[in-house]
Amino acid sequence: MKLNLKVWRQKNGSTAGKMVDYVVDHVDADMSFLEMLDVLNQQLIDKGDEPVAFDHDCREGICGMCSLYIDGQPHGPWQRTTTCQLHMRAFKDGDTVTIEPWRAQAFPVIKDLVVDRSAFDRIIQAGGYISANTGNAVDGNSIPIEKTVSDEAMDAAACIGCGACVAVCKNASAMLFVSAKVSHLSLLPQGRPEHQKRVASMMTQMDKEGFGGCTNTTSCEAVCPKGISVTHIARLNRAYIAASLSSPKQEEAK
Amino acid sequence: MSLTGLFLCTFLIVHMSGNLALLKNDGGRSFNEYAKFMTSFPPIKVVSYVTYFFILLHTVQGLMITLQNRKSRPVKYAVTKPAGASLASRNMAVLGTVILLFLIGHLSQFWFRMKMGTLNMVDYNGVAHTNLYEAVTLAFSNPLIVILYLIALVALGFHLLHGFQSAFRTLGLTHSKYTPIINTVGWVFTAIVIGGFAIQPLFVMFKSMG
Numbered sequence: 001m002k003l004n005l006k007v008w009r010q011k012n013g014s015t016a017g018k019m020v021d022y023v024v025d026h027v028d029a030d031m032s033f034l035e036m037l038d039v040l041n042q043q044l045i046d047k048g049d050e051p052v053a054f055d056h057d058c059r060e061g062i063c064g065m066c067s068l069y070i071d072g073q074p075h076g077p078w079q080r081t082t083t084c085q086l087h088m089r090a091f092k093d094g095d096t097v098t099i100e101p102w103r104a105q106a107f108p109v110i111k112d113l114v115v116d117r118s119a120f121d122r123i124i125q126a127g128g129y130i131s132a133n134t135g136n137a138v139d140g141n142s143i144p145i146e147k148t149v150s151d152e153a154m155d156a157a158a159c160i161g162c163g164a165c166v167a168v169c170k171n172a173s174a175m176l177f178v179s180a181k182v183s184h185l186s187l188l189p190q191g192r193p194e195h196q197k198r199v200a201s202m203m204t205q206m207d208k209e210g211f212g213g214c215t216n217t218t219s220c221e222a223v224c225p226k227g228i229s230v231t232h233i234a235r236l237n238r239a240y241i242a243a244s245l246s247s248p249k250q251e252e253a254k
Numbered sequence: 255m256s257l258t259g260l261f262l263c264t265f266l267i268v269h270m271s272g273n274l275a276l277l278k279n280d281g282g283r284s285f286n287e288y289a290k291f292m293t294s295f296p297p298i299k300v301v302s303y304v305t306y307f308f309i310l311l312h313t314v315q316g317l318m319i320t321l322q323n324r325k326s327r328p329v330k331y332a333v334t335k336p337a338g339a340s341l342a343s344r345n346m347a348v349l350g351t352v353i354l355l356f357l358i359g360h361l362s363q364f365w366f367r368m369k370m371g372t373l374n375m376v377d378y379n380g381v382a383h384t385n386l387y388e389a390v391t392l393a394f395s396n397p398l399i400v401i402l403y404l405i406a407l408v409a410l411g412f413h414l415l416h417g418f419q420s421a422f423r424t425l426g427l428t429h430s431k432y433t434p435i436i437n438t439v440g441w442v443f444t445a446i447v448i449g450g451f452a453i454q455p456l457f458v459m460f461k462s463m464g
Contacts, residue, residue, distance in 0.1 A: 006332070019332060072333035098333045105326045168337050170344060171323035212326030213319055215346065216420040222338025231428055238426025 001027045001093035005040065007052055008100045010109050013116075017109065019098070029089040033076060034059060034066060036088055053112040061085040061225065064160030067167070068113055069100040074164035074223045082162065082225045102163050104172035105210040117163050119209040120177060126205035127198035128181045130190050143189050156183035158226040165220035165228075171212030176220040178206050179232035182239065196243040203240055255319060256421035258312040263418065263443065265305050266410075270450040277457055282387025283378055289386045293368070313354055320347045342416035349413040356406035364389060395462035400455040407448050414444040 002025045010017025024040045031039070034056050041051035057065035066083040070076035076086040091097060099113065107115040157180075165176035182199055185191035191198075214233055221230045272292065275285040292298050336344060367373055368384055376385040393399050418440035422428065427436070 008332075069331060069333075072331065072335035073337055100331055100333070103327050103329050103331055105328055170327075170339070172326035173323075210326060212323035214424075215319070215323070215343065216416075216423045217339035217343040219337040219339035230423070234423045234426050234428035236426075237424055238428075241426055 001029065001088070001091070001095075003027055003036070003091060004094070004096040006096065006098045007040075007113070009052070009112055010101075012111055013108050017112075027088050027091075029087070031088045032059065032084055033068070033070070033086040033088065034084050053110075053114045055114050056084060059084040062160060064162040067102050067115065067162060067164070069102060069167055071098050074102070074167040075162075075225050079222075080225055080227050082160075085225075102167040104163075104166050106172065106174070107163060107166065115163075117161070119211070120161050120163065120174070122209065123174070123178060123202050123205045124181065127194070127201035128185065130185060131194065145188060149187055153184050153187040156180045156187070156228065156232055159184070159224075159228050160226060162225065164223050164225060166211065168219045168223045169212065169214075170217060170219070171215060173214045173220075174206050174209070174211040175214040175233045175236065176224065176228055176230065178202050179236035180228045182236050183232040186239065195239065196246065199236065199239045199243045203236075255312065255315045256424040258308045258315065259417050259421050261308050262305070262312060263414070265308075266414075266447050267443070270447050273454055274450065276387070276390065276454050282385070282391070285387045285390075286376060286383040286385060287378065289368070290383050309357065313350070316347060316350050340416060342412040343420070346413065346416060349409045352409040353406060353413060356402075356409070359402075360406075363393060391458050391462065394455040394458035397459060400459045403455045404452060407452050410451075411444055411448040414447065415440065418443060 002023065005022040005024060006019045007022060008017055009020045022040055022043075024036060024043065027036050027039065034054070037052060037054055044051045055065050055067050057063045059066070061082040061084055064082075066075075068075065068083045070083065070086070075081055075083045077090050078086050101107075101109050101113045102115045102117075104115075106119040107117055110116050159177060159180035161177060163177070166172050166174050169176075182202065185198065186195045214237075216230070216233075218230050221228065272288055273285075275288045276282075278284045292302070342349065364386065367389065368386055371384075373389050374385045375382050376388075377383070394403075419433075419437050422433075422436050
């Protein structure tokens, strides 16, 4: 099939970008969206033009590296699918497809469709971990965990940190990401001791990065490639209120 | 936002049920007596000042959150789709602005004139009452004013549909058992408030038409 693409081109973070029209021919329905972009880039390279920069790594839907706002939706029209797992059979011959980078104050464009998502890394560094003491590994079965609770923690742990939640949110809020990380650690016994400190530091860092506030539109849940539920956001709100009321003022996240 | 919003929800239900006195066929006596009680009984006066304050606070909070959230995305998308977000949830600021404009008109139409004492008085058993009923029935016999009120009610309805359940989420009050109940209560609450308010101008208008 033949597609008309409108692709955001931007040389670097300090220059203005614009949408550029391309036509890609010989697109196979079995190609992934990223393979279609590979075809486009080969065309551009053959002509001596600069290829389109886009993020990708595993191309198996598990690493969270690929992004792209395709026709007004993060990761394109399919639900619970990353861009690398989106196949060209989702499009018809002659379609016009608009491809933009994630748009958020906290995710500045590096080049073309590549954005800097290290704001997420800094939120994790602020508290998205468990301080583990060295020593012998304990027997996993010695800590009983209720099945429903471990399932809930596992569902939260499915977050790949791609940033689609921020990209789609009208407020560019990172609450779904932060709440998934907090749920996956704090629901389990190993994560309980640092729970309140974690919530306070991660929320402080999130605000510092310039993400917006959550207004419960639930569009993040709708586009999340891993189907993370907004229930985690409510749990985080509850934990944040409890942490603000009970614990002493946390030292500012570094 | 959530706490002020939920407080204003309680105000809405009280304001709506009290004003149902308008429907009583006694020449407006019970409505005027109710109005006098609401404006002279000290505890109610305190509550009404708290309400004015919360309306302002809710507005200022909303404005600040909206401005901050707009700043979080300096470059807009060329193409966007709503993606699971309801119409109301995407337009809370617009709906809120419509409601605020309505409130300014509504307060200057009745509340301000009552406070300024520019309305006629009426005697019930020798006690002077402001004849607010006369002002209200006069206003609502004008179909244009009734239409403006109904438009404001539609905006309020959508605002409540999102706001009620969103407030509970913001406070972290979700639970697999109770959240469906909260959502249903939100719908029923919205229907009662909007239905109750809508019936009043419509009733007066049709009555004035004979």
